[in-house]
Amino acid sequence: MSLKQESRNKAFEGSLTKYSFESTALGGLTAKINVFLPPGASSSHKVPALYYLAGLTCTEDTGAQKGAFLAEASKQGIAVVFPDTSPRGAGVEGEDKDWDFGTGAGFYLTATSDAYKKNYNMYEHIVNEIPKALEQANLGIDKGKVSIFGHSMGGHGALSLYLKNPGHYRSASGFAPIANPTECQWGKKAFSGYLATPEEGKAYDSTILLSSWPQDRKLALKVDYGSDDQFYKDGQLRPEAFQEALSKAGTQGEVEIEKREGYDHSYYFVSTFASEHVAWHAKFLKV
Amino acid sequence: MSLKQESRNKAFEGSLTKYSFESTALGGLTAKINVFLPPGASSSHKVPALYYLAGLTCTEDTGAQKGAFLAEASKQGIAVVFPDTSPRGAGVEGEDKDWDFGTGAGFYLTATSDAYKKNYNMYEHIVNEIPKALEQANLGIDKGKVSIFGHSMGGHGALSLYLKNPGHYRSASGFAPIANPTECQWGKKAFSGYLATPEEGKAYDSTILLSSWPQDRKLALKVDYGSDDQFYKDGQLRPEAFQEALSKAGTQGEVEIEKREGYDHSYYFVSTFASEHVAWHAKFLKV
Numbered sequence: 001m002s003l004k005q006e007s008r009n010k011a012f013e014g015s016l017t018k019y020s021f022e023s024t025a026l027g028g029l030t031a032k033i034n035v036f037l038p039p040g041a042s043s044s045h046k047v048p049a050l051y052y053l054a055g056l057t058c059t060e061d062t063g064a065q066k067g068a069f070l071a072e073a074s075k076q077g078i079a080v081v082f083p084d085t086s087p088r089g090a091g092v093e094g095e096d097k098d099w100d101f102g103t104g105a106g107f108y109l110t111a112t113s114d115a116y117k118k119n120y121n122m123y124e125h126i127v128n129e130i131p132k133a134l135e136q137a138n139l140g141i142d143k144g145k146v147s148i149f150g151h152s153m154g155g156h157g158a159l160s161l162y163l164k165n166p167g168h169y170r171s172a173s174g175f176a177p178i179a180n181p182t183e184c185q186w187g188k189k190a191f192s193g194y195l196a197t198p199e200e201g202k203a204y205d206s207t208i209l210l211s212s213w214p215q216d217r218k219l220a221l222k223v224d225y226g227s228d229d230q231f232y233k234d235g236q237l238r239p240e241a242f243q244e245a246l247s248k249a250g251t252q253g254e255v256e257i258e259k260r261e262g263y264d265h266s267y268y269f270v271s272t273f274a275s276e277h278v279a280w281h282a283k284f285l286k287v
Numbered sequence: 288m289s290l291k292q293e294s295r296n297k298a299f300e301g302s303l304t305k306y307s308f309e310s311t312a313l314g315g316l317t318a319k320i321n322v323f324l325p326p327g328a329s330s331s332h333k334v335p336a337l338y339y340l341a342g343l344t345c346t347e348d349t350g351a352q353k354g355a356f357l358a359e360a361s362k363q364g365i366a367v368v369f370p371d372t373s374p375r376g377a378g379v380e381g382e383d384k385d386w387d388f389g390t391g392a393g394f395y396l397t398a399t400s401d402a403y404k405k406n407y408n409m410y411e412h413i414v415n416e417i418p419k420a421l422e423q424a425n426l427g428i429d430k431g432k433v434s435i436f437g438h439s440m441g442g443h444g445a446l447s448l449y450l451k452n453p454g455h456y457r458s459a460s461g462f463a464p465i466a467n468p469t470e471c472q473w474g475k476k477a478f479s480g481y482l483a484t485p486e487e488g489k490a491y492d493s494t495i496l497l498s499s500w501p502q503d504r505k506l507a508l509k510v511d512y513g514s515d516d517q518f519y520k521d522g523q524l525r526p527e528a529f530q531e532a533l534s535k536a537g538t539q540g541e542v543e544i545e546k547r548e549g550y551d552h553s554y555y556f557v558s559t560f561a562s563e564h565v566a567w568h569a570k571f572l573k574v
Contacts, residue, residue, distance in 0.1 A: 010515070011555035065353050065554065071562070228297070267352065268298035275358070 003137045006032070012074035013039040016064055019137075025129045026087040027119035033130060034064045034082040038074045041140035048145035048285035049079040049134075050278065051126065053154030053161075056186070057104045060084045063151070068271035072278035078285060079141050080278075081134070083126055085153070090119035101189055107181075108157030109204050112196040120194055123204075127161055127168070147220075147281040149173040151270050152231070156181055156206065159221070159242075163209035170284040171220035171254075173277050175270045176229055179242035180207035186236050207238070210245045219253030220284050221246075224273050226263025256280075290424045293319070299361035300326040303351055306424075312416045313374040314406040320417060321351045321369040325361045328427035335432035335572035336366040336421075337565065338413065340441030343473070344391045347371045350438070355558035359565035365572060366428050367565075368421070370413055372440065377406035388476055394468075395444030396491050399483040407481055410491075414448055414455070434507075434568040436460040438557050439518070443468055443493065446508070446529075450496035457571040458507035458541075460564050462557045463516055466529035467494040473523050494525070497532040506540030507571050508533075511560050513550025543567075 003019040010016075016036045023031035041047045050073065052063040060082045063069065073080045086106030092115050095102030111120035135143050147170045150158035155177020162172030181187025182205045191201030202208050213219065225232055225239050232239070243257050263269040290306040297303075303323045310318035328334040337360065339350040347369045350356065360367045373393030379402050382389030398407035422430050434457045437445035442464020449459030468474025469485075469492045478488030489495050500506065512519055512526050519526070530544050550556040 009551055009553050009555040010513070010549040010559075012559050016555055068355050068358070068558075070555075070558070071355070226297070262297040264296055266296050268296040268303055268357075271355075271357070272297075272299050 003133055011036065012070045014041070014070070014074050016070070018060070021133055023087070023125060023129060025121045025124040027090065027121075029087045029089060029119060031087070031125065032060050032084055034060045035134070035139065036064065036070055036073055036080040037140060038077045038079060040077065041079060043138045043140055046140050046142035047077050047079050048147070049081055049141045050281050050285065051081045051083070051146065051148040051158075053083065053108060053126065053148065053150030053157040054085050055150070055152030055154050056085070056100050058085050058154075059104070066267040066271065068274040069278055072275040076278060076282040076286070078278065078282060081130060083130055086122065087119040092116060092119070100186055101193055105153065105190065107153060107190040107194060107204070108161060109190075109194055111194040112200060113194055116194045122157070123161070126157070127165065145170065145285050147171040147285055149175075149277055149281065150177065151175040152265065153178055153186070155179070155223070156187075159206035160204050160209060162221070163206055163213060164203070166214050166217050171222070171281050173222035173280065174224075175273065175277070176225045176232065176237055176265050177206070177223060177239075178237055179223070180238035181205050182208065183238060183241065184236045207242045207245045210242070210249045210251070213249065213251055215251060219251050219255055221253070221255045222277065222280055223257045224260055226260050226265065226269050228262050229265040229269070231265050290420055298323065299357045301328070301357070301361050303357070305347070308420055310374075310412060310416060312408045312411040314377065314408075316374045316376060316406060318374070318412065319347050319371055321347045322421070322426065323351065323357055323360055323367040323369075324427060325364045325366065327364065328366060330425045330427055333427050333429035334364050334366050335434070336368055336428045337568050337572065338368045338370070338433065338435040338445075340370065340395060340413065340435065340437030340444040341372050342437070342439030342441050343372070343387050345372050345441075346391070353554040353558065355561040356565055359562040363565060363569040363573070365565065365569060368417065370417060373409065374406040379403060379406070387473055388480055392440065392477065394440060394477040394481060394491070395448060396481055398481040399487060400481055403481045409444075410448070413444070414452065432457065432572050434458040434572050436462075436564055436568065437464065438462040439552065440465055440473070442466070442510070443474075446493035447491050447496060449508070450493055450500060451490070453501050453504050458509070458568050460509035460567065461511075462560065462564070463512045463519065463524055463552050464493070464510060464526075465524055466510070467525035468492050469495065470525060470528065471523045494529045494532045497529070497536045497538070500536060500538055502538065506538050506542055508540070508542045509564065509567055510544045511547055513547045513552065513556050515549050516552040516556070518552050
């Protein structure tokens, strides 16, 4: 599981490095990640890390190139880790047929259906495998200070990974996250394909997961979505359901959910609020 | 020449709109541009404009998506205009054969060779045609306050269009510009293909153009390039030749040329210095 450096670009006085490694979680396939290290990060000066999970059709490059996260991450002294959105080249029949299922659409879960369970285990890949690989490589990332954010399907990933692992991530945020996947078309399609039974999808639904969050632990959640987001209008995101579940749970913490007037689902929306999200995570990561 | 709106995205409280129009300069082909308007721009509150010329293989989307210019442009109240890098679909034999010539590689000149002169007139397109179309559309851009910048081939375009038109642009800057194209492979190939005689290339070479800049007019020029830029190392950019010509010309003005340690030719380099360039242009545009 040792990291192989594919490329390195200096950026914002730090560095953006692409690594590849043989992923056990993804059934032995080669996984790629981009890692931004802020200036000064080293094995003797470790920095916190923010994981960015991208959306449908994206890769490990999308957030690094279009997200506009690096300026603020450099300023705050935070590493940003950009995983891919699915295994690549699993060879499952039909995995390249649709843009919203299969390749580029791993949904950050552990597949249990016969066709997908060998390779489609992005949950394990993100939560455990990448952090371990980064730790082994001794890049200067503090494994005890980790937060997570993402866009659309990646927003679903960020919120659900946070909620499924109380205490593991310090904070989670989403740009237009799929917040209630068991009740939208994208989620239903993903769960019925990747999981042996659709019931299992509930364990990855952030709106449902809120009710099992420990009452004695404070939440740190931030969600932004645009009022002109067509996927929001089509019912794919369901932030209102998430907000309602939050109110019902009554859990304490720092929670911000904002509808941004006139914004859509694109990276023009994401980049507009990018610095704000990174600075918000910094509050939790730098204590 | 009326603009047709293709899409609009809210970004940084302003808007990024893609327009198409039938371009006379490009021989009747459809041209596309992206226009960022900062918040508050309108026909009754006109704002200055900064033109961004992209490099080889790029389109009107590249700078808008990867350049990270919009945050500072929004803050400064400046419009940013993103043209394409060549005509599309001219149908000239061989125009799609190479990545550094033809489609995606218009070099911001007026072609005179028989094969290319009908369509490859990006110079006229940028200097006159787009500003006129924007003025007719009454978008809220002040036609009297214009500056220009660009990356690589687009840096060549920005510097040469500025130097060929004293007084037209208030300032020009380049990220890793091709600063002396008659003396590098990219430039030689472009000029020998687009121009009837290679001699004509001198009229588009920024290093040569410096000597004909009016002595009584102050220069406003900024150039950044990376020490680890492979194209710089290969002699494609030649910033030293440009700097030497500047010294020889002895022209007064505000001139900044900086070699950035460890940076390469990518948009990770461009985006790192994006805000700095926009803020620098703002000094000239907002007086």
